[in-house]
Amino acid sequence: MSLLVTGDRNSPLTAGIDSRRLETIEGGMDVKSARRSGRGIFRTVALAGVAVAILGFGADSASAVRPKVVKATKFNGIKKIAKLNVQGAYYTDLSFRAVSRKLGQPGRVKANYETCTSYYYGSGLTLLFTTFGTYNSCRDKYLQFATVWKRSWRVKVGHRTYRVGMPIRQTPGRKKYSPGFGYRVASMPFVGGRSGTVFLRFNKRNRVSSIYLFIGGAGD
Numbered sequence: 348m349s350l351l352v353t354g355d356r357n358s359p360l361t362a363g364i365d366s367r368r369l370e371t372i373e374g375g376m377d378v379k380s381a382r383r384s385g386r387g388i389f390r391t392v393a394l395a396g397v398a399v400a401i402l403g404f405g406a407d408s409a410s411a412v413r414p415k416v417v418k419a420t421k422f423n424g425i426k427k428i429a430k431l432n433v434q435g436a437y438y439t440d441l442s443f444r445a446v447s448r449k450l451g452q453p454g455r456v457k458a459n460y461e462t463c464t465s466y467y468y469g470s471g472l473t474l475l476f477t478t479f480g481t482y483n484s485c486r487d488k489y490l491q492f493a494t495v496w497k498r499s500w501r502v503k504v505g506h507r508t509y510r511v512g513m514p515i516r517q518t519p520g521r522k523k524y525s526p527g528f529g530y531r532v533a534s535m536p537f538v539g540g541r542s543g544t545v546f547l548r549f550n551k552r553n554r555v556s557s558i559y560l561f562i563g564g565a566g567d
Contacts, residue, residue, distance in 0.1 A: 412450050412470040417495065417502040417560065419545050424535035425560055428472075428493055433562055441490040441564035443476045450474075456485065463488050471497025471511075477565045489565040496557040504533045504545055515553040522547065529559050537563055 418427040426434040431449045433439065443463055447453065453465035453474075463485035465474040472495055476488035495502065495511065502509045509518060509532070522530035529546035546559040 412467055412472055415470060415495075415497075415500045417500065417545075417558075419502065419504045419533050419560075420535075421505045421533050422535065424544050425533075425562060428560070433490075433564075439564075441562065442486065443488050443490075444486040446474065446476075446490055458485050471495055471500060479565060490562050491565045493560040493562060494557050495560070500558070502545060502558050502560075507532075509545075509547060509555065509558060511555050511557060513555045515549055515555075518547060518555065528561075529557075535563075 412429050414429060416427070416429065417425065419425040424434065426432070429450060431446060433441070443465075447465070450467070450472075454468045455466040457464045457466070460482055461477055463476045465476070467473070473493065474490055475492040476485065477491045478488050498510060498512045500511060507519070518530075518532070522532055523543075525531050525543055525546060528543060529548040531543035531546050533543070533545035534541045535544050542561060542563065544561045546561075547555050548557045548559060550556040
C-alpha cells in the first residue's frame with residue numbers, strides 16, 4: 348500500500364495540495380528519508396519505536412462507503428458494516444489492510460504506538476484498529492471499534508433501526524448505560540462473558556449524536 352505522508356500544518360488532509368509536495372511511502376510507517384523542496388518539508392519521525400503520524404490519503408474516498416447500513420443482532424454481535432462482513436470476527440480478516448481494501452482508502456489515518464484510527468469523513472465513519480502487547484504498523488492492527496456519526500447511516504439491531512439525530516423517545520427498549528461507551532442496545536458473547544456491541548450516545552437535546560460499535564477483532 349502506498350501512503351501519502353504530509354507535514355502541511357494548515358491542511359491535515361491532502362486535498363488541494365500539489366502532488367509534487369507529497370512523499371510516497373511504501374510499506375507503512377518505516378521511513379528513513381524525507382524529501383525537501385522549496386515549498387515545504389515533509390518528514391516522518393520515529394522516536395524509540397513509538398511513532399505518531401498523520402497519514403493523508405488524498406481526496407476522501409469515504410463517500411464510496413456504501414451501503415450506509417450496519418446490521419447487528421440483539422445478542423450475537425455485529426454482522427456487517429456497509430459491505431464489510433464482521434460476523435465471526437475471529438475467523439474474518441479484519442486487519443487494517445483488509446478493511447481498507449474492502450471499504451476504500453480513508454480520508455485520514457492517525458497512528459500511535461497502540462492504535463490506528465481511520466477517518467471516513469465523507470461517510471461519517473470512524474474505525475479504530477489496535478493490537479495488544481506489542482507494537483505493529485497499521486497494516487498489522489485489527490478492527491476493534493467503529494463509530495457512525497452522520498444521519499445517513501442506519502444501524503439495524505434485529506427489527507429495530509437506529510439513526511443519528513433520532514430523539515430518545517424513539518429509541519425504545521431497556522438501555523443500560525456503560526461509562527465511556529453510551530447506552531447499550533445490543534450485546535454478544537465475548538471472552539467468557541458478554542460484551543455490549545451497539546451503544547447510543549445522546550447530546551444535550553436528547554438526540555442520538557453518534558452510534559458506537561464494538562467489534563472485538565483484536566481481542567479484549
